[in-house]
Structures are given as structure tokens and as C-alpha cells.
Amino acid sequence: MAPHPPARSEQLNLDSQIGHRLQLRQLDAPQIPRHRLCEQGLPGDLAYQLVHDHLMLDGNARLNLATFVGTWMEPEARRLMEECADKNMIDKDEYPQTAELEERCLRILADLWHAPDPAAAVGTSTTGSSEGCMLGGLVLKWRWRQRRLAAGLEASRPNLVMGANTQICWDKFCAYFDVEPRLVPLEAGRLQLNAAEAIQRCDANTIGVVGIVGSTFDGSYEPIDAISSALDALQERTGLNIEIHVDAASGGFVAPFNSPDWAWDFRLPRVVSINTSGHKYGGVLPGVGWVLWRNGEVLPQELRFNVNYLGGEMPTIGMNFSRPGAQVVGQYFNFLHLGREGYCQRMASLEAIACHMADNLAAMAPLQLVSHPRGQLPVFALELDPAITTWTVFHLSDLLRSRGWQVPAYTLPANQEHRAVLRIVVRAGFSHDMADQLLADIERNLAWLSTVAAPLPPAPSDGNFRH
Numbered sequence: 001m002a003p004h005p006p007a008r009s010e011q012l013n014l015d016s017q018i019g020h021r022l023q024l025r026q027l028d029a030p031q032i033p034r035h036r037l038c039e040q041g042l043p044g045d046l047a048y049q050l051v052h053d054h055l056m057l058d059g060n061a062r063l064n065l066a067t068f069v070g071t072w073m074e075p076e077a078r079r080l081m082e083e084c085a086d087k088n089m090i091d092k093d094e095y096p097q098t099a100e101l102e103e104r105c106l107r108i109l110a111d112l113w114h115a116p117d118p119a120a121a122v123g124t125s126t127t128g129s130s131e132g133c134m135l136g137g138l139v140l141k142w143r144w145r146q147r148r149l150a151a152g153l154e155a156s157r158p159n160l161v162m163g164a165n166t167q168i169c170w171d172k173f174c175a176y177f178d179v180e181p182r183l184v185p186l187e188a189g190r191l192q193l194n195a196a197e198a199i200q201r202c203d204a205n206t207i208g209v210v211g212i213v214g215s216t217f218d219g220s221y222e223p224i225d226a227i228s229s230a231l232d233a234l235q236e237r238t239g240l241n242i243e244i245h246v247d248a249a250s251g252g253f254v255a256p257f258n259s260p261d262w263a264w265d266f267r268l269p270r271v272v273s274i275n276t277s278g279h280k281y282g283g284v285l286p287g288v289g290w291v292l293w294r295n296g297e298v299l300p301q302e303l304r305f306n307v308n309y310l311g312g313e314m315p316t317i318g319m320n321f322s323r324p325g326a327q328v329v330g331q332y333f334n335f336l337h338l339g340r341e342g343y344c345q346r347m348a349s350l351e352a353i354a355c356h357m358a359d360n361l362a363a364m365a366p367l368q369l370v371s372h373p374r375g376q377l378p379v380f381a382l383e384l385d386p387a388i389t390t391w392t393v394f395h396l397s398d399l400l401r402s403r404g405w406q407v408p409a410y411t412l413p414a415n416q417e418h419r420a421v422l423r424i425v426v427r428a429g430f431s432h433d434m435a436d437q438l439l440a441d442i443e444r445n446l447a448w449l450s451t452v453a454a455p456l457p458p459a460p461s462d463g464n465f466r467h
């Protein structure tokens with residue numbers, strides 16, 4: 001039997017190197033409890049060494065194909081962000097120049113997403129898309145309640161219609177703000193929301209429909225235009241006017257460049273708000289997000305907290321008060337540095353790398369594509385031929401992890417939870433060359449797995465999944 005790992009002591013072990021460096025300075029080695037504040041601290045350089053060494057076992061961010069969140073920025077952007085590390089975004093009167101950059105970013109996004117009048121759109125930077133989604137959902141709820149109360153109707157049972165593939169932040173929104181989630185389950189050939197299924201679940205208590213560009217699970221874009229048309233038809237039939245919030249956490253920075261003719265944004269009058277993560281395909285390190293409403297009229301007065309900086313009225317809408325200003329500056333750097341052409345090139349190149357990987361992996365039996373990144377996010381999911389019963393995608397994920405690659409395996413949401421997939425997210429900083437190295441590692445591991453004759457014990461990363 002394998003020996004148990006030794007129990008971790010409650011004290012940090014200051015190894016001989018740090019002990020020696022303390023001795024040289026004629027300092028006693030302090031007792032550093034793991035879970036309580038130490039009485040006597042360590043000198044800065046030694047504290048740095050200790051924390052630095054502790055972090056060495058973290059995964060390599062650049063080899064992390066699990067996350068949508070940025071892991072690479074130009075050195076100049078990092079320099080600017082370091083220069084702004086001490087700026088609090090909320091202190092707009094102290095840092096009016098940073099506040100002005102936030103405002104410029106909002107106008108640029110309003111223009112990118114075809115707000116009828118970009119100068120009239122209102123919005124805010126956030127800590128990420130989750131906060132943007134909370135705010136978008138809250139405004140939908142507020143507006144629905146105002147309409148109901150104005151008509152003399154009760155407004156106590158709001159619901160929100162969305163696919164079961166929505167990100168966890170929407171479950172949180174519904175729990176925090178007491179809204180019934182109406183989740184459309186997935187089907188074998190449909191891993192996202194569609195218009196017909198959405199409409200079936202809408203009624204007088206529906207505060208809105210959430211459409212995703214693109215889905216966290218497989219990178220696909222939901223048909224926002226078709227959902228919008230179906231809601232138009234529903235309104236004609238029943239008088240129900242149901243608004244759309246687009247969760248474009250990833251796609252808000254991809255669709256405008258790889259699908260410019262597709263109307264998913266404020267070109268659709270029914271879309272009242274859109275969120276995105278600057279720290280995903282916006283190309284900024286974590287954490288910055290954005291949420292925008294098509295114009296000031298859709299944002300209820302009660303949810304704005306006006307302040308008069310910069311000589312004008314500025315609504316503050318975010319949930320958190322203090323927030324780092326550096327990421328907003330990083331976002332503006334990207335807008336300035338890349339421009340439309342740069343973003344187009346970046347997205348085209350990421351799409352080409354993702355397609356190259358997807359096509360090659362599709363040819364590697366027994367892997368099968370669940371989605372293809374062409375014209376979607378540069379993200380795709382894969383599953384195993386169901387004939388394979390000796391190992392799972394969790395085994396492959398763990399084998400790749402031993403080389404440093406982080407390619408997560410997970411089960412699909414409601415109605416398709418019996419299917420386990422691997423997901424690959426291609427982001428800035430992941431080159432063609434790295435893609436080829438990963439393909440070679442996958443091929444090598446598949447060759448080994450093909451020799452496995454009897455079912456392997458569950459992989460360590462395998463939570464609940466069984467054949």
C-alpha cells in the first residue's frame with residue numbers, strides 16, 4: 001500500500017537556505033503559522049522567496065488551455081499596468097485621466113456593438129463578466145417589475161429564460177436576486193439555446209432571455225437574431241414584450257471581428273444590454289469586464305448612482321466600489337495598439353490555430369469533435385467514441401497534465417450530463433508551434449491508451465463521471 005503523505009505541520013518549514021540567510025543577518029528564525037498571523041514577520045526578500053517557491057507548483061498559465069482568461073499581454077501593456085497598479089478605478093476625481101480612458105473604452109465598445117448612438121449608451125467597467133451579468137440581469141428584473149406595477153399587476157414571481165449551458169454566474173444571479181431560472185435542457189445535436197425552446201418557456205413573468213455569444217461549454221454562438229425574431233412574433237401574438245441580455249463574455253471581442261455581418265448586438269432593438277470580459281478575448285490580464293445598455297433610458301434611475309466628476313454627470317453602476325484601474329488602462333492600450341485591423345488579425349489567427357487543432361484531432365480516433373471553431377469562438381470540445389470503455393477523457397486530461405498542458409475534462413450540463421468532453425480554448429499567446437506540440441503529445445498519449453486492455457481505475461481528475 002502506498003504510504004500516506006506526511007501530515008503538513010501547522011508551522012511553515014523555513015528551509016535551511018532561508019534559515020541560513022536569517023542567521024547571516026543575526027535574526028532568529030521566526031515561527032510562521034500556516035493559518036494564523038505570525039507574531040514576527042520575515043524580511044521582505046525572504047518572504048518573497050518563500051511565497052515565490054510556494055507558487056512554483058501552480059500550472060504554467062501559458063499552457064493553460066482550460067481558461068478563457070488572458071494569460072499574455074505585450075510587455076508595454078504590462079509596463080503601463082504596473083505603473084497603474086496603485087490606482088483605484090473608483091477614485092475618479094483623483095484619477096480623472098484613468099476615468100477618461102474608461103469612458104473611451106465604453107464608447108469604443110458601444111460603437112463596436114452598433115449602439116444606435118454610441119454617445120448615448122451607458123455602461124461601466126466591472127471586475128469581470130459575472131458582475132456585468134448581475135447588473136444586466138438586475139436591470140431586466142427592474143424593468144419587468146416597473147412594467148408590471150404600472151399595469152397594476154403583481155410582480156413577485158420573476159423568471160429568466162436561458163440555456164442549461166449558461167455559465168454559473170447566471171445561477172448565482174437567480175439565487176442572489178430571487179429569480180426563477182428557466183433552463184432549456186440540451187439535446188444530443190443541440191448544446192445551446194434555440195428560439196423555439198426559449199419561446200416555449202416565456203410568459204408574463206419572464207424578465208428577459210439571456211443569449212450567449214459564445215457558449216462556455218463548446219464555444220458556439222447562440223442564435224441571438226433568431227431568438228429576437230421569435231420574441232418579436234411572440235409580442236405580436238400575445239403582447240408580451242420580452243427583452244434580451246447578451247452574455248458576450250467571450251464573443252463580445254470575437255464576433256465583431258470574425259462575424260461582422262451577423263447581427264447579434266444592439267442592431268437588434270430587443271437587445272437591451274451586453275456584457276463582455278475584457279480579460280478574455282479583450283486581451284487583458286484578469287480582471288476587467290464591461291456591461292453596456294443601449295441607451296440611458298433603459299437603465300432605471302434607481303440603479304444609477306450619479307456623481308459629478310470631470311465637469312459632467314457620470315453614472316456609477318458597478319457593484320464593487322474599489323477596483324483596480326490598471327486593467328482598464330490595459331484595455332485601452334489594446335484598443336490603441338491593435339485597432340480594428342489588429343483585433344481582426346488576432347481573431348483570424350486564433351481561429352486558424354483552433355481549426356487546425358480541431359481538424360487534426362478529429363482525425364485522431366477515437367476522438368470525436370463535439371463542436372468546431374469555424375466562425376465561432378476559437379474554442380472547441382471533443383469526446384470519445386462511446387465504444388471506448390477502458391479509459392475516459394479524464395485519463396487523457398491527466399496524462400496531458402503530466403507534460404504541463406492543462407486541458408480540462410468535464411461533463412456536459414442538464415440532459416447531456418452522461419457525456420464527458422475535453423475542451424480546448426485557444427487564446428492570444430498560444431502559437432501554431434505550441435498547437436503542434438500539443439497535437440503530438442495527444443497523439444502519443446492516445447497511442448499509449450490504445451494499448452490499455454482492461455478498464456483503468458478512475459482518473460484523479462474524474463469527479464463523478466463513470467461509463
Ligand SMILES: Cc1ncc(COP(=O)(O)O)c(C=O)c1O
Pocket residue numbers: 068127128129130131133167169212214215216247248249250277289
Ligand atoms: C458565457 C460566460 N459568461 C460569464 C462568464 C463569467 O465571466 P468572468 O469570469 O469574467 O466573471 C464566463 C466565464 O467563462 C462565460 O464564459
